[in-house]
Amino acid sequence: MKAAIFVKPGKMEIKEMSKPKIQKSTDAIIRILRACVCGSDLWWYRGISKRESGSTVGHEAIGIVEEVGKDVVAIHPGDFVIAPFTHGCGQCAACRAGFDGSCLNPTESANGGYQGEYLRFEQANWALIKIPGKPQDYSDAQLNNFLTLADVMATGYHAATSAEVKSGDTTVVIGDGAVGLCGVIGARLRGASRIILMSHHEDRAKLGLEFGATDIVSERGTDAIKRIMELTNDNGADSVLECVGATSAIKQAGQVARPGAVVGRVGVPQIEPSSNTLFWKNIGLRGGVASVTTYDKNLLLDEVLKENINPGKIFTKRFDLDHIQDAYEAMDKREAIKSLIIVADK
Numbered sequence: 397m398k399a400a401i402f403v404k405p406g407k408m409e410i411k412e413m414s415k416p417k418i419q420k421s422t423d424a425i426i427r428i429l430r431a432c433v434c435g436s437d438l439w440w441y442r443g444i445s446k447r448e449s450g451s452t453v454g455h456e457a458i459g460i461v462e463e464v465g466k467d468v469v470a471i472h473p474g475d476f477v478i479a480p481f482t483h484g485c486g487q488c489a490a491c492r493a494g495f496d497g498s499c500l501n502p503t504e505s506a507n508g509g510y511q512g513e514y515l516r517f518e519q520a521n522w523a524l525i526k527i528p529g530k531p532q533d534y535s536d537a538q539l540n541n542f543l544t545l546a547d548v549m550a551t552g553y554h555a556a557t558s559a560e561v562k563s564g565d566t567t568v569v570i571g572d573g574a575v576g577l578c579g580v581i582g583a584r585l586r587g588a589s590r591i592i593l594m595s596h597h598e599d600r601a602k603l604g605l606e607f608g609a610t611d612i613v614s615e616r617g618t619d620a621i622k623r624i625m626e627l628t629n630d631n632g633a634d635s636v637l638e639c640v641g642a643t644s645a646i647k648q649a650g651q652v653a654r655p656g657a658v659v660g661r662v663g664v665p666q667i668e669p670s671s672n673t674l675f676w677k678n679i680g681l682r683g684g685v686a687s688v689t690t691y692d693k694n695l696l697l698d699e700v701l702k703e704n705i706n707p708g709k710i711f712t713k714r715f716d717l718d719h720i721q722d723a724y725e726a727m728d729k730r731e732a733i734k735s736l737i738i739v740a741d742k
């Protein structure tokens with residue numbers, strides 16, 4: 397089978413590999429239909445974080461289950477599924493509390509191999525999300541919506557949940573990448589009445605407005621903070637979604653939050669932030685790895701099936717597996733909000 401591998405910073409390749417096999421009774425083998433490149437993949441693609449040369453990559457996909465281990469009873473061969481990047485066991489204290497992204501039974505193969513023809517998926521019984529029917533029953537746009545439920549839409553929703561967005565809130569979203577844009581959808585689903593998206597790119601701002609943002613702040617630095625304070629009558633926002641991960645973004649989140657607000661962060665933190673602003677304004681900071689399976693099963697799959705949300709619009713360029721290098725370059729050069737990879741038609 398073909399799979400994408402990381403060669404060195406800036407260089408991806410397709411390699412012929414042996415098809416994965418069931419190793420544990422809780423595994424499933426999935427034939428991948430669609431995968432995609434994540435903003436977090438750019439950390440190692442750009443050489444900012446380390447990754448082993450020759451390792452398989454990708455952590456978001458949809459596909460068809462081919463085979464399951466003997467303890468997998470909720471999912472069957474032939475099922476059409478979402479393969480999240482998280483592998484919640486569904487039974488530990490973290491999973492039961494709704495934090496399957498921090499499952500206490502971690503797996504060895506997490507975070508790699510989804511950008512390929514076949515995937516060995518651990519903790520398949522609980523972590524996989526079954527989509528009703530077959531891929532052929534859905535439009536191209538719906539298939540892309542399902543794919544976002546493997547990571548980015550659930551992560552955006554997690555930012556909104558972590559920020560405790562509630563009905564009537566004025567919410568600020570920092571970051572206009574795919575996660576920030578899905579954060580706008582998340583804030584809307586949780587009932588925010590005003591959603592201020594900070595965006596410097598016209599195409600991303602436009603999609604943000606379509607997803608439910610009510611205001612766009614395109615200024616940078618202190619001008620951006622000034623503008624948000626004007627928009628909130630000098631109070632600051634009730635909730636803030638930090639979808640970047642840079643220290644400057646967390647600092648900015650504290651500056652635009654009203655006293656007593658909560659900041660939800662899902663950007664993978666690069667450096668620990670100074671927490672002084674948060675202290676003086678009684679601002680809460682929480683967030684982490686998204687509860688993908690929990691959100692998909694409780695809410696997000698239903699919202700997609702009802703066509704209430706269209707997060708798949710973040711895929712602005714598509715590639716086949718053989719053009720994996722182009723898929724990464726498009727994200728790296730910001731030519732695509734998110735790169736879609738078509739692995740198989742059906």
Ligand SMILES: [Zn+2]
Pocket residue numbers: 434435436455456481547548
């Ligand atoms: Zn991701």
Ligand SMILES: [Zn+2]
Pocket residue numbers: 484485486487488489490491492496498499500501
């Ligand atoms: Zn667990």
